[in-house]
């Protein structure tokens with residue numbers, strides 16, 4: 001058994017600048033290697049805040065976050081190198097000039113700019129990541145012209161291009177066309193298994209969790225109110241007033 005602890009939060013609270021109340025409070029959470037965890041809960045319950053606290057983008061007000069045993073506050077860069085993150089509602093304007101390949105390439109080394117030219121190695125990694133997601137044929141298409149499902153796959157390829165050991169996916173099932181609605185959850189599960197990942201998926205789409213994971217965390221009002229099997233989680237989240245099955249949500 002590989003039971004190594006990959007992500008550990010100890011009594012973590014995160015407060016946004018200018019706010020008085022913490023968006024997440026007193027979070028204790030341990031995620032072991034190769035776990036695939038669905039994080040569910042109503043709107044504004046703190047799911048996105050939880051992901052961004054784990055990858056060190058939001059400094060916790062209280063408590064300690066460690067990833068691979070490293071404190072995220074002092075080792076943020078090091079930790080983020082190992083994390084593939086797909087943010088919620090990444091905005092792609094229809095007139096976006098970047099091609100899908102450019103977007104994936106940015107996953108290797110950050111922004112494209114004149115001081116920052118991609119190496120041959122970066123290009124190879126980007127190509128491999130697109131192949132992994134089965135979207136090689138989208139490489140030269142403008143990102144803004146792709147469907148929601150295609151864009152989500154491009155963003156997944158972008159996250160995979162740096163060969164991460166952790167995937168943090170924020171609402172990857174929103175804005176999907178009917179064709180990719182069934183496909184993307186399966187694709188992520190396969191990716192998780194084949195690439196030896198530890199994966200957290202934030203979602204509103206509670207119907208996928210029964211098939212695709214064996215651990216669900218419910219976040220309500222900034223706290224973890226449930227941590228267990230999807231079967232036991234389902235009756236809890238079905239009654240959430242804001243959880244709209246099979247619907248994406250927008251900020």
Ligand SMILES: Nc1ncnc2c1ncn2[C@@H]1O[C@H](COP(=O)(O)OP(=O)(O)O)[C@@H](O)[C@H]1O
Pocket residue numbers: 016017019023041042043044045046047048049050
């Ligand atoms: N940048 C921000 N500044 C201040 N408050 C924020 C910010 N982002 C989110 N919040 C607040 O923090 C709480 C949790 O938000 P969020 O983590 O985005 O929830 P979820 O992802 O579950 O919808 C909400 O009350 C939200 O309004």
Ligand SMILES: [Mg+2]
Pocket residue numbers: 047048049088170
């Ligand atoms: Mg969110």
